[in-house]
Amino acid sequence: MNNETDNNPLGLENKKYTVKEFASAIRTKFNVNDSLPDIMLVNVFIDKYPMYGCKIKETQNTGSCSCC
Numbered sequence: 001m002n003n004e005t006d007n008n009p010l011g012l013e014n015k016k017y018t019v020k021e022f023a024s025a026i027r028t029k030f031n032v033n034d035s036l037p038d039i040m041l042v043n044v045f046i047d048k049y050p051m052y053g054c055k056i057k058e059t060q061n062t063g064s065c066s067c068c
Contacts, residue, residue: 007051009049010025010026012025012052012055015055016055016056016057017056017057018056019038019039019042019056022038022042022045022052022055022056023038023039023041023042024038026045027041042056
């Protein structure tokens with residue numbers, strides 16, 4: 001895999017997302033139809049893939065992602 005793919009397995013655009021937009025991207029990518037609140041889904045995903053912490057507008061980035 002190339003470095004860009006390693007740092008962006010979802011293939012998201014290089015921009016900031018709202019929690020709602022990011023949760024929607026996760027659900028679309030993985031074909032998930034769940035009842036989790038958006039913020040909970042996003043937090044779980046960022047815990048597993050911290051490189052996406054910088055892509056969320058509402059997040060309080062702790063510096064754990066690879067881009068900050």
